[in-house]
Amino acid sequence: MAFATPAISQDTSENQSASRVALVIGNSAYQSVTALPNPANDARLIAEKLWESGFEVIESIDADRETMLADLATFRSRLREGSEALFFYAGHGVQVGGRNYLLPVSVSPSSIEDLRAQSVDAQLFVDIMDGSGARLNIVLLDACRNNPFVALDTQDADEIATRAITIGQSREEVQRGLVLLSEASSGGLAEMTAGDSETMISFATAPGAVAFDGVGQHSPYTASIAESIDEPGIELAELFRRVRGGVRERTDGQQIAWTTSTLENPFYFKPDTPDLRNSTTGLGVEGDTLGALPPQRIVDRVFWRAIRDSDKLDAFEAYVRTSPDGAFVDDALAHIALLGGDPDTVQEVDPVLPVLPQQNDSLRTEYKADVVDRLARSQNAVPIGVGPSRITLSEQSADGWVYVSRAPRLGEVRTAGGSALNQGTVHFVRAGEASEFEPFVGSNGGLEALEGDVLGPEGATDPVRIDIESYVDACDMLAGNPYDSARVTAGTRQFILDRNFEGAIAVCELAVARHPDTVRFWAQLARAYRAAGRYEDAREWQVKAVDAGYINAMVYLGQMHLDGQAVSQDFTRAYELFETAVAAGDIAALTALAWVHRAGVGVPQDYAVAREFYERGAARGNDWAMTNLAEFYHKGLGVARDAQEAERWYIEAAKSGELTAQTRLARMYQDGDGIPQDFEQARFWFETAASRQVPNALTRLGIMYEKGQGTSPDIEAAARLYVRAAQAGDGEAYYRLGLLYGSGAPLFDDPSRAALLLERAITEQVYGAERALAKLYETGRGVTKDIARARALYSVAAQGNPWAARDAGRVFASSDGVDADFATAANWYRQAVDGGVPWAALDLAKMTEAGRGVAQDRTEALIFYAKARSLSEDANLARLVDEAMAHYDNAELVKAAQVMLARMGKEPGVADGQLGAGTRRALDQAFTEQGADLPSGPITIETLAVLAASILETEND
Template sequence: MDGRIGIVSRWILAALLMCAGRCSAAHAEKRVALVIGNSAYRTVPALPNPTADARLIADTLSSLGFAIVGGGAQLDLDKAGFDEALRKFGTALTGADVALFYYAGHGVETHGLNYLVPVDAHPADEGDVFAQMTGLASILGQMEKAGARINLVLLDACRDNPFRDRGVRSTTGGLAQMQAPIGTLISFATQPRSVSLDGDDGHSPYTRALAETMQRPGFGLFKSFNEVGLAVEKATGGQQLPWVSSSPIAGNFYFAGKPPTVDAWPALAPPDTPVQEARITPPDDPLRRDLVTDCDRLAGMPYDTGHAPDLAGVEVDRINVAAASTACNDAIAHYPEVVRFTFEAGRVATARKDYVEARRLYEQAAAAGYGMAMNNLGSVYEGNEGVPTNYVEAGRWYARGVAAGEPIAMVDLGWLYETGHGVVKDLAEARRLYELATKAGVPAGMGNLGLIYLYGKGVPRDYGEARHLFEQGAALGNAAAMNNLGVIYNEGDGVRRNVRAARQWFEKAAALGNPEAKQNLRGMPR
């Protein structure tokens, strides 16, 4: 396993999308949906509503121009049927503009990953989960690879774990939080680690609200799912709150058509005005975290404390350079006092490999006190990005980022102390910095701290603590943490050796592009 998890960590969240609505022109786009409802479970109690919920959603989507895989809702699927439905879904997605997956039924979370449960599942232990159930991550991967402009995943599956008495461990009831790939919105019936209600009128509160809201003309994605959330909250007396995870999505999407054009409406803002959203933050915040523009959505850095806390950010290798360049130039022109946009323009320059311009912009933002710009200047000097590698200078900038409170800088400076690059090697200081980053919720900090305990670097070796930290990172979708869990299970480090579980973790990490996992898979016996 590589000790360095990475300067830029992975994560999720907001934006919008382009599609039209109900008239013939709107449906010129290709909309494809797979709708599954599982009620008749064979080894656990049946669920009352999923099949009816699936029929309602399939009928609603069909009326909105979606081609439904299989001609209608796919009901009470066993594992073979589930796999076949997904195969047909993959075939149907060729050339699709919009891909939608809806599932109602049992879902379970184990080791921070979510699985959908076919009706014939009968796990005796956690190892059976991988073989008998369908990983939600693999469905997301299939949809992402198909290349649709918009991917929507709607899950009415946040129920109690029906297999908890059979050795299938779950942190709590419900499903775990998930990252949404680029161009994807995931809607959960309730918040992560929470349990949704079945309803007592033939449909779940979530699905009923979803079907009704989809049919409202002029409701874009975020308005639609906000309305669904409000309706479910009202219907359940506040017991259930739906939750959304989204990545940047360009343009607008309407299930049932654009808003009608009314001559009496006030003039719209000029098209070159950056899109912004209201946020509940102090009005005197000098960083203007209340302001979210397309520059933030297209070039914001994951875990940057300088932007809105619910904005996920985009990895630098996933930045759409052309769109982000325009958006950030517009943001700087309209809001020259907001230094964050200068920093994000630096990330766009990094993405197009214009390292001279990137350094200039980072230096400008750092001079104005922007903490993440200080961290990224450290990356410039550590990573030989347009300047000779200089660990001492990198450490100086990382330290300034740490002083500014940036958790990513804590990981990067911790790595220098762990390896002795540019600073005197100090494992205790490395551990302290990783612990701070872990408390801030940064997967890279969890992974590096886990490796400290796995190898006993400056501390007594503690396989249990290492596994716990890797599980935390895996729950946040971190591929390196998944790979490290695979190593633990393959080697039997503090656990009973489980080659099948190891392979599953390696496969999940490899699917996310982790090179160590790919190499580990090649070395495993078939």
């Protein structure tokens, strides 16, 4: 049985290799300016090359501004002391006032000020990298194209004008602004400063000059980088000398790439060493990873390679859902139809949601050509961590001696006789001989070649080249566990797996079938089954893996015993499995044991023991342990509450990529929960989680954009975030979108859509949705006016919302197309008053005064007026109460005070409206208990309000 050895030592000391982190952005599908054919494909290609060079890659394709900033936040969170950082951008960029602005696909400016607000300053990326402590920063800008505002076509100009006019600008202002935009940049980008750290900044062309987008699938600049980055042993300065030459050649000398550098130490994308494992990020420390899927080209290729020859309908359906913009979507849909499935249901879109702009089909066709070309070159492709696989070594027509001039560095080739084909060796190879290739564990793979010379008679030679590819199997990619020391890639966090379990199951089932002796695939298949709730299937493969001695599987089988998932609930057996895994060095088992003691399952509950296990896990880099330690200090579980200590541990876990820690930390900053309120930090951590598509983080970030918390208000950005959150399954996002489309805001005044969105939010059981929809039915906005429907909705909403109870009171008191029901209205008003709603007290006071739905009683009415004043300092409310008080005399005020004092147990005497000694004594006692001085003179509404506050406090207690 094949076991994957640990990728590299789990040592977290200073000997650990530096992390390599890249942010790659490619914007092609511009909505209001000229679209560009190549940037998205350029970015995907560079992302693939960087991932295969050992970088952790944050890939952002056709990004709007909020997505660019969110991905930048994630990039920033992953940078640390000693990192090797790289930023690549392809797309529109313009120079304004000596600064370079990178344009999101959502950009639609009608003025220079709009442009600055809607784009991202390129210097921001450089400054963040410079301040991160990274030992080396590389900035690559393929954005030196023509100013896109110089020759706007009529349709684009009209779209920009329509948007600007809708939000309040005049047509003349728009026309003037567009002229200034067209004149703002003569083309090209401005020179940029590199900061104090070692930094290289490279432009596709010289400052102030204009670069070509290219006539092929890639720009001249990107194509030149891509052809050089794969060659081992090229130092960065030499690589960019080659890039400069490649760009010049591709453009017939019309474009010259430009570079500025403060580098002092050498850097190699692929060092010329026999083993690249120490330069692969994500394999050094369990759990310290984004835990997201690799770049799209990588996922596309390995997923399609895994399923293309199968007859598994669910595999092709899973591909479409996992990669809706993938290169092989059309092929997958064709397979689905051939296998009896329904292609239309696989690509269902929610008709309730607005449609976000998408990349056009022509761009996807070019992208597919790239991926297909790479697959075609991968005839000898071997997955990492499954042992040796047979490959066709010889292209000779006869037996002969072969000199090996270059051998693969990502694995080892052996002849049929077992000899290793190392560089510089000579071997006798028979024609058509099948040999073996075994990739090393610890790289992200790549396409290489075995090169040599066939030695002929009298010293003649015949060159031979065999392409060989090592790759991460789709099962490892989609279901690998970041906390598994025997993993072969960085792994996929549970949140990502929970969203993609269909794909993980499909490819892991195929991996198990193809490599039945690779126990790692058994454990990963079990993990995917468990994520899908298929516990019987999970148990079968988990037990097999445990019986085979796979350590990490012991943790998950133990968890199944804790929960009784397709196995007996057996706390003793779970504890034994966890202890065995801990003894073998598994860090996930530490958090499992911590949970046992925390929850008190099978053992006495003991927060102190649980905390010890969490501390042991945190010391070894387990970010889930860090998250739980933070929660202990946040909630005071077995320790004194300490918000600063909670913040410290949440930050450690959040920087490690733990998504729960990121969202909790963001909420702490947003709410000022034990720490100073800090909207900027809240936005930053919501952005990091939103960048990984965490549904509620997308919604919370949208709220911050809508309200202008930590950023300028941007309703359009908020709407886009809400749509993505809803697509990701967050019910609150439907509610937020419904409120937005029902608000009458410019660009979003669509109450009919609001009603549909709110209906969906109700099905998702989102608090507040019934009340918001009821308002639409009450007013007839977007729906046929229906007071009966409004009453029903308000009545549901009122069960947990006193303000909705007040609304229910209003519509039951209404006679607009229905008969008024004052008794029911009064009941809802009472509930609202009990919940502290001042306006309901005013409403009930008027009903009591008039005797509608309740017995007419002016004294009780006065008491409700007093409650209204006590519950709010609203000047408008106070005015209305004062106007009502004009109809009451002093005796009625005294009588109301006497009734209130009696209810408080103060014994004022008979409620006769006379301000005698007993009433004065009772008043003085009541005010003293409230810590207030009794005013001299007659009873006023302010006097009654103090008594009302005391009564309300008693009633609420």
